[in-house]
Amino acid sequence: MKKTLAVLIGLTVAAPALADDAVNIYSFRQPFLIQPILDDFTKQTGIETNVVFAKKGLIERVKREGKHSRADLVLTSNFSDLVQLDELNLTQAINSETVNENVPAKFRDNEGQWIALTKRVRNVYSSKDRMGPLADLSYEDLALPKYKGKLCTRSGKHPYNLGLVASMIAHHGEAQTKQWLEGVKANLARKPQGNDRAQVKAVKEGLCDLALGNSYYFGKMIQDPAQKTWADAVNINFPNQGDRGSHINVSGVVMTKYAKNPENALKLIEFMTDNKAQNMYASVNMEYPVKPGVELSSLVASWGNFTEDSLPLDEISKYHPLALKLIDEVKFDL
């Protein structure tokens, strides 16, 4: 009995053997998205990487682990998490000439507390048959009565939609945004549900004519033989080209305050902002690289150039809680 107990305890608290110089990562992004880039990093530098992936709660984990945390980096899939990590004082400044050269100033924190790695546009997809391309469309138009019963979207509370609503507040103020949200809700063909791909699928099936969705999903669907027919049924539109430009969100990275291995972690960040990795983000994940001049995937390039909303991300991010509040007030998801 005692032996068994000892073995049990040994099994549970035996710390996992991690190489001393390895970079440890908490990732909000799915491993299958980042593993190819990490593998390439290991191949080039000989530095191992270890990953814990979760969709929720990693920020709380870093916070509670405090100075004993073994995480060196946190990878996020949207900018509100980057800003949140910074606000909770869980990050340290990334000081690197290479990074500063690779990443334009608007895509990193002034003090280097966070760095964006890739951009994605919040596009509006329109049915090829029933709508055609909508070059002049704006996000504001989605509330127009003429689109009643024609719009599909995922939950209003998903970070991608929250980011969009926060940017509307930043541009138009609270009252006008609430009105806009009420208009959008009135235009919904169905209760918000599913992910961004599911909305395009619904357009293909004729359930709605317009759908909100991130740019890279479109590229990914075209590559997937089973989903290509969905993507083929829609046009991709970049809203607000006539004025402020399309809303963009970013994925990014922070170095944790108590990183045990800041040198190698910095090497990985530099690697991720450099041509090779930026190119992989573009070609494998169909995202827009933050580094200027990195070639887009030919598919993404074929969607054409566009103007992006130039409002700084932390300007938008501070309206996140208010955006959620408005979404609750208009009962967007109910």
Add this chain to the structure above:
Amino acid sequence: MSLKFSLSRWQLFAWVIGVVLVTPLCFLLFESLQGDSDVFSHLWDTVLWDYVRNTLLLILGVCIVSSAIALPLGWITAYCDFPGRKQFEWALMLPLAMPTYIIAYVYTDLFDYAGPIQVALRDWFGWQSPSDYWFFDIRTLPGAIIMIALVLYPYLYLIFKTALREQSFKLVQASQIMGLSPFKSFYRVSMPLARGAIVAGLALISMETMADFATVNYFAVSTLTTAVYDTWLGYYSLTAAAKISGIMLLMLFLALMLERFSRREQAVYERQSGVNSETLYSLKGFYAWLASLFCCAVLFFAFILPVAVLLNYAFAYADQAWNDAFFLYAWQSFKVAAIVCVITIVLSLLVVFYQRIAKQQYPLIPGRLASTGYALPGTVLAIAVLLPLTMFDDRLNIWLEPFGFSPGLLLSGTLFAIIFAYVVRFYAIAHGAVEASFMRISPSLDMASQSMGKSQGQTLTKVHIPLLRRGILTAGLLVFIECMKELPAALLLRPFNFETLATHVFQYVSDEQLELASISALSIVLVGLVPLYLVNRSMEQRS
């Protein structure tokens, strides 16, 4: 003197277990007292009541639908003979091994507007648009109720059937002699006798339903769990999230207390210790076919169809879905599940035994305390577990620093965190199953044992545990399978590079690409079948 000593020893065990398992929750509730009520009052003014209503309807609906499935199934498989009964008896437990989010995904794919069934109907009848016809919408509250009930009914079925099997036939036979029809006898004799078991089963189902996030989120049904996540991740207020969790637990606590109060003066014991293996009614003709058909239908919708869809994906995407590390993932899942299984059973035996022998006041409190973790949504539980563990680790490092030791995150950074979280979460299952079995052992056996000079410890090991064998096996089975399926706590608390089958499935499911996760999803089901088979065989051998 010696009696007094030993009694307080059992009391100590039970209270220590109760207090340790409720610690994470206390930390969370303490968190909820840290002020900032803005977010909470905003929710109160806007969506909270919708959420409360949805939550209550969901729980009520799941309880009704799973009762409608599980009670008749339990009764006919325990008392009636019909074609295929032996096979159905264990096969009907199979849906247990199916994670809820997978069944939800599969059915949405099938019945969605863009799914094959509606597409085929449109082709067939020439309908053009959704306005041309009516078809039920699966992504709704009723849809979610049916999905969850299809996966959770086996709890009730298993516990109810075990109770019927251990019930004395004499009463049912007496009711027959007095001219009651089988239906009336079921309603007026078996049901009241098994009421404790039914409540235990429904309590488990309610808690599991309350904690579910993946399914309701996928079905776009907003419940209190949704509110917990919104407040925490959207408003960045763990405080308000903790408050809402508190409300949920309070609701549950009240419901359980009420039930317990309503049968305060009842006690049902078995005079016989054996198990009935023969049946009472032999169904013939129409009724026999009806019984078989009912079993078939439940089994088909809850298990065969989803597995077939998964198999289909697995073949179509075999080259992308296969992963060389599967055996490692399966082993990790298995290891954690087995450890948790043993721990929860030992703990629940100690606590329930204390409830039985206690002469002090409030003997039920340790068990109630220890069971609360089950109703917390997984990720919230994970955070709640992190709070005390990281605090402990921090203290430990400070204490050991003068001696030149730095153990780092000894508890929160290792498998211990996952195992502790699972024990907190699944203790309630083991407790429910063991308690239901314990209640049927007559106290006269304890007295007999005592009068023969046996100590209480000997009574537990020599008299009770052999009689509890079925209850223990049931508990072990349920906990094991739950551990295999559990996702949010494992995801958030795991050490680096630690992957179970469930976490592997999730990275694809979170991207709505079940095709790529089909093989691991099937493995979860498959590994869950092993204990199902073993437990069933072991139960058969005895009878």
